[in-house]
Amino acid sequence: MWQADPNFNIVLIVALVFSGLIAVPIMIISLIYRNSQKRRETELIRMAIEKGQPVPVFPAAYPSKFRSLKAALVWMAVGIGLPLMVVFEELSGWSGIAMGFIPFLVGVALLIGWLIENKADAKNSAGS
DSSP states (O other): OGGGOTTHHHHHHHHHHHHHHHHHHHHHHHHHHHHHHHHHHHHHHHHHHHHTOOOOOOGGGSOOTTHHHHHHHHHHHHHHHHHHHHHHHHHHOOHHHHTTHHHHHHHHHHHHHHHHHHHHHHHHHHHO
């Protein structure tokens, strides 16, 4: 249906270019924020050492052990959402609703990962 449009290739190229242009500032802002956070942590560590205090432990230094589980759940959701989107769009012709399958399933995957992580944390804190 939408592939029959003679300007489809131009629209696709413009969409890809603008997606890249949007991603670059987001990455730059993320790097600036992470750098400022590391500077603050380094300054706190330096001050603690100068005053003879114990070196503080920052929780961000220990990534979640469920990170790979969440990544797997998200990719499984995308893998299920893409065929569902295509089938639903072909059957109903509503591409707007069909595109909602992927973000919905990614949200469900993240929710499942969060529930598993909280259950494990509750089990570990109860056992301690």
